[in-house]
Amino acid sequence: MSTSIPNLRFYSTLTHRKEDFVPIDPGNVRFYACGPTVYDHLHIGNGRMLIVFDVLFRLLRHVYGGDHVSYVRNITDVDDKINARAAERGIDIRQLTEEMTAIFHEDAKALGCLAPTVEPRATEHMEEMKAIIERLVARQCAYVAEDHVLFAVGSMPDYGALARRSLDEMIAGARVEVAPYKRSPMDFVLWKPSKRGEPSWPSPAEIATPGRPGWHIECSAMAWKHLGEVFDIHGGGIDLVFPHHENELAQTRCAFGHQVMANVWMHNGHLQVEGEKMSKSLGNFVTIRELWATENFGGQSWLGEVLRFAIIKSHYRQPTDFTVRNLSESRTELQSWANALAVQKTAMLDAIGQHGVGMTPRPAPQVIDALSDDLNTPQVITELRAMFDRFYNGDTFAAFELIQSCVFLGVLRPHRLGIWNPHHVGSGGKLALPQHQKKLDEIQVAYGNGNAEREATIKAGLMRQGVKATILEDGSIGYEYSNGIDIDSLIALRKEARLAKNWAESDRIRDELAAMGIALKDNKDGTTTWEVKR
Structure with missing residues (x-):
């Protein structure tokens, strides 16, 4: 947490x-961002x-402390698009949503x-949806x-305020066929009856027919x-302002008053992509997976750090x-920084060990000042370039600031460069035993190479040896020793192995x-429960 809270301003x-x-509560800063509808690659x-x-x-997290921020990003796993895609592929809806959720997690990582x-x-919150609907019906x-x-x-009364559109304008501009059961063309669905083969739940408002929720x-x-x-x-893409947000x-305000x-x-x-609106019909529809896992865009794959920087x-x-040009320029600039820093690798390792990178990154104050002004990342880039110039002219502290700031932003991962704290972060100040230290190093290499299967196996x-390893936000490894077997952690590792399609490791954990x-x-x-068999 920052020692002095900067003046944050957001548009x-x-x-x-702005x-x-x-x-509302500095001890629990709360924000929500709309997550994916898991029917296809993002x-x-x-x-x-x-x-x-x-x-x-x-x-x-930097300003208020990591334990004082609640970030909720949802998974929409019930939707018309999901139903249609599952039918198109001839697979179970749950199989599709689990597959696409796993791919989404890999892309986000x-x-x-x-x-x-x-x-x-969404499927885990039907009772909350029905409770809101009952409130809205009761309030007419x-x-x-x-x-x-x-x-x-x-x-x-002020519907349309977020989108800056009056209700009359929206009705006049509506081009969709209006369902005969609607009282007004702009009324939207909160709950609808399910068709044969679609997911369904008991309906609210004394409706006998099983149904499912509307999107909003x-x-x-x-x-x-x-x-x-x-x-x-509340955050999201500009395309979500209307009608979703x-x-x-409207429904939340009316439900709770x-x-x-x-x-x-x-x-x-x-x-847009290469100057044009992204569209499958134009052949310029680019998925996150294509960018980092294939060479389909620009004839090469791109590291996540390069994508973030761009x-x-x-x-x-x-x-x-x-554009490919932007990605190429971003990669060249980051690589030039990495090469220059690598020349000073010994000094950097000493600085990292001394100042504590591998715990929580401490970005330069000017970076936080820029972000505090409505996430002014172009100014952040200017500040990073100035740090590199100072480092290039002999200021070693500027190099440390550059590493800290880049790690904080996620545009540089020290383990990719061999510039990370060789002493992994242990709870209670414990140093890892030599045999465990080697395995922690191997996890770091597997994580850096994107080898989820190998990472899950080593973890x-x-x-099994009583060491719980976790990836920290800067890419270093945290660990803790336990006196007994943590069953829930083993189950979580089995889930990781299953998502990585490491079936051998998954079966090994189950058998153990x-x-x-x-x-x-x-x-x-999609959950796993356990019981003791006597």
């Missing part, structure tokens, strides 16, 4: 101006949103994004028609469950053009637990 889409950020426009709000998360504090799934803000529940837009109610329910009725920041805002849902609404701008060169609210082996009298049950919702 709010709702008010169209505002001083004053959290594109680089989605990647921009992930990176932008990851930078915001890092800033808030490749981009260097920290895990959110909570990552709720929603109505039942032909087994649907619809939000009555007319019950929200899902985020309202998950935000309410994990952040409360009113929270600090407008509808989310507050003037706001979130005090600040932040949205990142559009992204994205944050533009201010998050401005449109940006994603499981250490766990079985030998200890622990029986595992893999549930349909």
Whole structure:
């Protein structure tokens, strides 16, 4: 946590101006960002949103402390697109959502994004959705028609304020066919009956027919469950302002009777590719996976650090053009910094050991000042370049500041360069035993190379020896010794192995637990439970 709290100012889409950020509770700063609908690979426009709000998360953690920020990023795992894609592929809906969620996690990790504090799934929040719907019906803000529940837009006097569009303008501009059961063309679905073969749950509002939620109610329910009725920041891409965020805002305010849902609404701008709108029909639809795992874009693969650097060169609210040239220039610049720093590797290792990189990165004050001004990342890039110039002219402390700041931003991972703290971070100040130190080094190499299968195998082996290893946010390894077997941690490692398709390691962990009298049950919702068999 920062010793002195800087004056944070963020631009709010709702008010169209920069505002001083004053959290409701500095001891628990709460923000929500819309996550993926897990039916297909995410594109680089989605990647921009992930990176932008990851930078915001890092800033808030730095200012208020890592334990005092709650970042919720959801998984939408019930949706028309999911149903259609599962049918198209001829697979079970749960199989599709689990597969795409695992791929999303790999993509987010490749981009260097920290895990959110909570990552709720829509299918786990049906009771919260139905509770909000019941509130809205009771307040006459929603109505039942032909087994649907619809939000009555007319019950929200300032509907359209977020998008800056009046209700009359929206009705006049509507080009969709209006369902006959709607009282007004702009009324939107909160709940609808499920068709044969679609996921279904018992319906709210005394509807006998099983159904499923509309898109907008899902985020309202998950935000309410994990952040409360009113929270600090809501984020997403500019394309979500209308109708998703407008509808989310309306239903939440009407359900709970507050003037706001979130005090600040932040949205990142559009992204185009090589000067054109990204479109499958134009052949320029670029997925995150293609960028880091294939050579489809520009004839080569790109490190996550390079992708982050290219994205944050533009201010998050401005449109940006994603080009091979920008990526090449970003890679060249980062590599020039890395090469120069590597020349001073011994001095850097001494500085890192002395100043504590490998714990929590401490970025230069001027970097925090720039980020505090509505995430002014172009100014951050200017400051990083100035640090490199000072280092190049003999200022070794500037090199330390550059490393710290780059690690903080996620645009440099010391383990990729061989510039990391050789003494891994142990709980309680314990140094790793030599035989464990070697394995911790191997985890770091596997993580740096993106070898999730190898990483999971080594972690499981250490766990059997009473050592729990974790990847810290700067890419170094944290560990702790335990006196006994941590069953839940072994189950978590088994899940990692399954996501990495390391079936041998997954089976080995299951067999090991079985030998200890622990029986595992893999549930349909993707969770695993256990019990002791006597």
